[in-house]
Amino acid sequence: MKLQIDDTFVKELPSDPEERNFPRQVAEACYSFVKPTKTKNPQLLHISKDMAKKLGFTEEDTQSQAFLNVVTGNELLPNTTPYAMCYGGHQFGHWAGQLGDGRAINLAEIIKDDKRWQLQLKGSGATPYSRTADGLAVLRSSVREYLCSEAMYHLGVPTTRALSLSLSGEEVLRDVLYNGNPAYEKGAIVARVAPTFLRFGSFEIFAARQDKKSLKTLVDYTIKHFYSEIEQETKAGYIAFFRSVSEKTLNMIIHWQRVGFVHGVMNTDNMSILGLTIDYGPYGWLEGYDKRWTPNTTDAEHKRYQFGKQSNIGLWNLLKLANALYPLIEDADPLEEVLNDYKTQYAGKYLGMMKAKVGLELNDDSDLKLIQQLEDNLRRTETDMTIFFRLLSNVSKGLEVPEKDDVSFLADVKEAFYQPEELKGEALFFWKDWFGLYLNRLHKETDTDEERKLKMDKINPKYVLRNYMAQVAIDALDSGDKSVLNELFSVLKNPYDEQSGNEKWFVKRPEWARTKVGCSMLSCSS
Numbered sequence: 001m002k003l004q005i006d007d008t009f010v011k012e013l014p015s016d017p018e019e020r021n022f023p024r025q026v027a028e029a030c031y032s033f034v035k036p037t038k039t040k041n042p043q044l045l046h047i048s049k050d051m052a053k054k055l056g057f058t059e060e061d062t063q064s065q066a067f068l069n070v071v072t073g074n075e076l077l078p079n080t081t082p083y084a085m086c087y088g089g090h091q092f093g094h095w096a097g098q099l100g101d102g103r104a105i106n107l108a109e110i111i112k113d114d115k116r117w118q119l120q121l122k123g124s125g126a127t128p129y130s131r132t133a134d135g136l137a138v139l140r141s142s143v144r145e146y147l148c149s150e151a152m153y154h155l156g157v158p159t160t161r162a163l164s165l166s167l168s169g170e171e172v173l174r175d176v177l178y179n180g181n182p183a184y185e186k187g188a189i190v191a192r193v194a195p196t197f198l199r200f201g202s203f204e205i206f207a208a209r210q211d212k213k214s215l216k217t218l219v220d221y222t223i224k225h226f227y228s229e230i231e232q233e234t235k236a237g238y239i240a241f242f243r244s245v246s247e248k249t250l251n252m253i254i255h256w257q258r259v260g261f262v263h264g265v266m267n268t269d270n271m272s273i274l275g276l277t278i279d280y281g282p283y284g285w286l287e288g289y290d291k292r293w294t295p296n297t298t299d300a301e302h303k304r305y306q307f308g309k310q311s312n313i314g315l316w317n318l319l320k321l322a323n324a325l326y327p328l329i330e331d332a333d334p335l336e337e338v339l340n341d342y343k344t345q346y347a348g349k350y351l352g353m354m355k356a357k358v359g360l361e362l363n364d365d366s367d368l369k370l371i372q373q374l375e376d377n378l379r380r381t382e383t384d385m386t387i388f389f390r391l392l393s394n395v396s397k398g399l400e401v402p403e404k405d406d407v408s409f410l411a412d413v414k415e416a417f418y419q420p421e422e423l424k425g426e427a428l429f430f431w432k433d434w435f436g437l438y439l440n441r442l443h444k445e446t447d448t449d450e451e452r453k454l455k456m457d458k459i460n461p462k463y464v465l466r467n468y469m470a471q472v473a474i475d476a477l478d479s480g481d482k483s484v485l486n487e488l489f490s491v492l493k494n495p496y497d498e499q500s501g502n503e504k505w506f507v508k509r510p511e512w513a514r515t516k517v518g519c520s521m522l523s524c525s526s
């Protein structure tokens, strides 16, 4: 394996002098050296060939024993010193103190085609940041991270990537619903990749500990390597850095809203400093268009991280990052200005994105109302988000909305309704009203039906990783069958394409999945 390795994180940032592996508080350091725990009987389940190539692994490399050994923690890449990163975070609104890579171990930084990638194993054993937990991951959560992060990439959503999914060969004890029923599950390891896995919490930990020196070192490092367009080591540069993180975060959340993704645990330790979707845990995809929905059962009561509030939470998290950066800037006004801009930009960007989803490009005073009315309708009649927007591109400008109680005008989108029999009376009235406004509005646009459809189908995916789909892959893998994993991985590579033969994945969630654990209800247990 000929990889170009350049470990700047360990070369340029302060390390924990303690090299023994036991849980502890680690001060004045960005990371602790720690090696992955060897696994007895590892087995590769899947490789993302695209990612392997991007890192510089050849086809031959990925088929070698050495590759399996590296991605399951049994062999180190030459001349590397693996480490776990130290970070803190606000969890569910409260400062949680030191967290850190409790079950992630960074192997190395790889350079390929002028791009830097940090390669990390998730689930390969305890680190100094594991607290009382085991540092392991189970198959269920690993399949979910593996499939979803690659699916998000192909959807055009900023995200960390995945290189491989493996079984560790060990059994791991988990209490899925936290109700006193622990059971053994298959252990697994995801090798995942990002330019850097630094999070908001990586900066917060130093501010919380009033360690301005380490804070500055880390911010300077981040700007140098990942925000190289920004001036280094000046207050103006630090403000520009915060502005850029804010813009990237907003951009990411708009993409989430576009494809119907709910992260589920937007704690500040799960917010990438590069505005990437990171740490796939109890995430979910909207099926019925319900902005209050969250898949995370741990958050079922307050719904802090519900779909429709993700942008507000993004802002709240940025405020925590602003507080962390404050010691380097010592002026609140420019930071507040960035946060205010986030708010105003969000409203405009959200409207622009939703308009694009329905195929509108020009500006009209009625646009905001049109989108709000659509969202009300989608909620009022349980409507599948993905199917509705995908099918909407088939509607022709020439469609006519009948006067009488006739639902035939909904023919193009009718597959999206969970209870089509509810489309009568008031519900039907609202849909007639909306389609009337929408068709009027379409007449003001210049695109032909064909042109509009082409554009809409590039931003309204046909295939997303519905909550139950991952579960079907997991259940199959549990009994040794990789076929669903392979199939989903390949379908989700081309989410905007019509794929003959794969229509079965373009259907509403089956009723059995409505309340099944793992499909609509997920916990943080992983």
Ligand code: AMP
Pocket: 099, 100, 101, 102, 103, 104, 129, 130, 131, 133, 134, 135, 136, 137, 265, 269, 270, 279, 281, 524, 526
């Ligand atoms: P998460 O909810 O996955 O973002 O994790 C929150 C924190 O808990 C992070 O510091 C993780 O490293 C840590 N953590 C989660 N699961 C485990 C585990 N099984 N072993 C050790 N640390 C864990």
Ligand code: MG
Pocket: 269, 270, 279
């Ligand atoms: Mg996390």
